[in-house]
Amino acid sequence: MSNGAISNSIRTLRFMNNEMTQKQLAEKIGVTRQTVMAIEANKYSPSLEVAFKIAHVFNLPLEDVFQYQQHE
Amino acid sequence: MTRLAEVKAFLQSISFRELTLSIDLLASAYIGYFYLQRVFYATPEQLASSTWLSALLLQVIIYSIAIMVISYIVLAFVSDNELEQPLDVREKQINLVGYKYTAYILQAGICIAIFQYQAEAQGFGPSIEYNIPFLPLHIMVSAFLLAEVANYSAQLYKGRTGDIYE
Numbered sequence: 106m107s108n109g110a111i112s113n114s115i116r117t118l119r120f121m122n123n124e125m126t127q128k129q130l131a132e133k134i135g136v137t138r139q140t141v142m143a144i145e146a147n148k149y150s151p152s153l154e155v156a157f158k159i160a161h162v163f164n165l166p167l168e169d170v171f172q173y174q175q176h177e
Numbered sequence: 178m179t180r181l182a183e184v185k186a187f188l189q190s191i192s193f194r195e196l197t198l199s200i201d202l203l204a205s206a207y208i209g210y211f212y213l214q215r216v217f218y219a220t221p222e223q224l225a226s227s228t229w230l231s232a233l234l235l236q237v238i239i240y241s242i243a244i245m246v247i248s249y250i251v252l253a254f255v256s257d258n259e260l261e262q263p264l265d266v267r268e269k270q271i272n273l274v275g276y277k278y279t280a281y282i283l284q285a286g287i288c289i290a291i292f293q294y295q296a297e298a299q300g301f302g303p304s305i306e307y308n309i310p311f312l313p314l315h316i317m318v319s320a321f322l323l324a325e326v327a328n329y330s331a332q333l334y335k336g337r338t339g340d341i342y343e
Contacts, residue, residue: 136265139192139336143267148339152266 111150113171115141118163134158193256194268195336200252202329204244209322212237216315225310234318270341275332279324286320 119125127141134141134155143149144159151159160167215233216224223229264272290313296302297312304312335341 137192137194137268139194140265140267143339146339149267149341155266 110175111171111173112147113144115145115159115170118165118170122163130159130162133162192336193252194264195333197252198329198333198336200248201245202326202333204241204248205322205325205329208237208241208244209319209326211240212318212322221308224308227311230311230314237318267341268336271332271335274335274341275328278331279328282320282324282327286317286324290314290316290320 115130119127119130127145128138131138131141135158136155140149140151140155144151144155156167156171160170163170212233219229293302293304293316294313297304302312303309309315
């Protein structure tokens, strides 16, 4: 899998939502804080279920949270 | 960032799973060291004795169980029910990567042991040259212990760097 193909705005969205911590987000979506850290750093592409859960936490559609850029 | 701040940041970033894996790694490394040290410093009479070898393998099994039980009891006291939480998707992937390296080492160990056994039966090879009886067994036990160490090391490395795609 190529790195950097999927980016996200989770860090910005957390701060816009009462400065939600990584731990709080992790508890809401049922993963560990390390997984949230890895997703934010674009080192790990979450499963579809986790991606939808994150979007649901922020009350946003999926494409506002995750962006996919296709490499040429 | 100063060295102290770096250490603090590292301790805050370490997860309970990483702590568990670190303890498992240390326990496996110690058991491996214990086994190899006993084998390397054994007399030729001890190496040739199946009773001595059985006792050593029994010691390895008992020490492994005892260290794992003690470490999990200690971890259970310091955790907030974190031991009971299931692995998330990413951790399961990292777990699988760890088992992949375990499988490689076990396969290599078993193949080397089979070749060694065949060579021994034909009257040549290191076990004849250096007079090491039960060498195929030692190779398989060493491969097993090395595989455990590789499994925990790979999981810690992959979990820390996040580089889980291969």
